[in-house]
Amino acid sequence: MQICSMSVSSFPSAPQLFRVRHGNSLGFPKVTCNEKEILGGGSKNNNRTMFLLGFGYVAQFFAKELIKDGNWKVLGTCTSTTKKKKLEEMGLGVQVFNSSDNEVSCLNSLTDATHLLVSIPPITSGDQVLDRHWNLLQSKLCNENLQWLCYLSSTGVYGDCGGAWADEDYLTKPMSDSGKARLVAEKQWLNLGHDLGVSVQLFRLGGIYGPGRSALDTILKQRSLTDSQRLRGARQYTSRVHVADICEALRASIRKPSSGRIYNIVDDDPASRAEVFAFAHTLIEKKWPGQIKTRNYSDMSGSNNQAQVQPGQKRVSNARLKNELGVQLFHPTYRSGLESIIKSMENPFH
Numbered sequence: 471m472q473i474c475s476m477s478v479s480s481f482p483s484a485p486q487l488f489r490v491r492h493g494n495s496l497g498f499p500k501v502t503c504n505e506k507e508i509l510g511g512g513s514k515n516n517n518r519t520m521f522l523l524g525f526g527y528v529a530q531f532f533a534k535e536l537i538k539d540g541n542w543k544v545l546g547t548c549t550s551t552t553k554k555k556k557l558e559e560m561g562l563g564v565q566v567f568n569s570s571d572n573e574v575s576c577l578n579s580l581t582d583a584t585h586l587l588v589s590i591p592p593i594t595s596g597d598q599v600l601d602r603h604w605n606l607l608q609s610k611l612c613n614e615n616l617q618w619l620c621y622l623s624s625t626g627v628y629g630d631c632g633g634a635w636a637d638e639d640y641l642t643k644p645m646s647d648s649g650k651a652r653l654v655a656e657k658q659w660l661n662l663g664h665d666l667g668v669s670v671q672l673f674r675l676g677g678i679y680g681p682g683r684s685a686l687d688t689i690l691k692q693r694s695l696t697d698s699q700r701l702r703g704a705r706q707y708t709s710r711v712h713v714a715d716i717c718e719a720l721r722a723s724i725r726k727p728s729s730g731r732i733y734n735i736v737d738d739d740p741a742s743r744a745e746v747f748a749f750a751h752t753l754i755e756k757k758w759p760g761q762i763k764t765r766n767y768s769d770m771s772g773s774n775n776q777a778q779v780q781p782g783q784k785r786v787s788n789a790r791l792k793n794e795l796g797v798q799l800f801h802p803t804y805r806s807g808l809e810s811i812i813k814s815m816e817n818p819f820h
């Protein structure tokens with residue numbers, strides 16, 4: 471497997487990182503991982519290996535940052551050989567893995583992981599990676615190497631909060647099948663972490679945007695909105711977060727792993743999608759006048775009834791992210807996020 475590593479780092483060195491042991495208060499099953507190995511603590515070597523289970527949008531962005539930071543081996547998985555090839559061209563070490571596969575020797579290098587970031591979304595019954603490969607993951611990760619395990623979840627687990635602010639202690643009551651599956655998956659990863667003696671960093675992400683994935687891109691591609699986008703567009707509040715801020719939160723969590731805390735990863739400004747699209751439109755119009763059709767985004771729902779209450783309304787709080795992880799957002803609002811994206815965009819009309 472191809473491996474990336476550089477020499478300079480802004481991350482703490484391995485000995486500063488630590489395993490956080492769980493108590494029994496959560497009612498988890500007895501720890502089955504070799505206690506002697508765990509209590510030995512720390513990695514055998516000083517190398518840090520980030521294993522990205524699912525080289526998705528966030529993981530790719532993060533991988534590039536780690537490579538730039540240096541002193542990391544970055545390994546990970548994707549589901550197709552075509553994507554593997556593209557990722558390898560970017561200098562990443564990649565294995566093809568599909569959670570529905572039975573043959574998973576491609577996961578053997580998990581043994582080397584000092585850090586594991588999980589981006590693979592659940593299927594309706596829960597997390598397919600753990601449903602099918604629990605024993606394998608447990609055996610590969612049950613060593614003194616693994617120090618940090620982060621599962622990327624979604625604010626969808628809160629369901630409809632009637633427009634109220636939802637912090638991490640807010641009752642989870644997902645309405646959608648995907649929200650319900652996500653909650654099951656969160657518990658499964660917490661259980662694995664408990665078995666391994668490693669605390670799981672649980673990140674509940676708002677709608678992810680960034681370069682190549684934003685309202686600007688949707689407008690520029692002149693795509694018509696899907697039904698689900700229209701429905702979400704009609705919501706008064708939608709939590710979102712710029713991918714650079716997710717990476718910042720990941721770095722903060724690596725520096726200061728918590729013992730099983732959940733963090734909402736969202737910006738300060740849960741504005742409606744209609745508002746975001748209108749702003750994106752203005753930015754494009756300013757930079758490339760007369761190139762896109764005028765549009766009234768207040769009609770995003772396809773309904774004239776703006777007072778119609780859409781399900782899933784919530785304002786997600788990021789107070790814990792700031793107070794405990796000490797994260798200062800690069801993009802506290804969609805405005806600065808979109809401005810930074812358009813600034814580095816090449817002219818799409820040439």
Ligand SMILES: NC(=O)c1ccc[n+]([C@@H]2O[C@H](COP(=O)([O-])OP(=O)(O)OC[C@H]3O[C@@H](n4cnc5c(N)ncnc54)[C@H](OP(=O)(O)O)[C@@H]3O)[C@@H](O)[C@H]2O)c1
Pocket residue numbers: 523524525526527528529547548549550553567568569570588589590591592598622623624625675676677678679
């Ligand atoms: N998009 C959002 O706004 C949003 C909001 C909240 C939470 N989230 C969740 O946050 C996480 C990170 O988001 P993201 O946007 O970076 O995700 P993403 O780009 O959709 O990436 C998902 C990754 O999972 C892999 N994957 C999917 N199904 C798989 C399977 N059956 N077996 C193995 N690998 C599989 C994909 O591989 P391939 O690409 O090779 O197929 C991809 O690498 C995801 O779990 C996502 O669902 C997303």
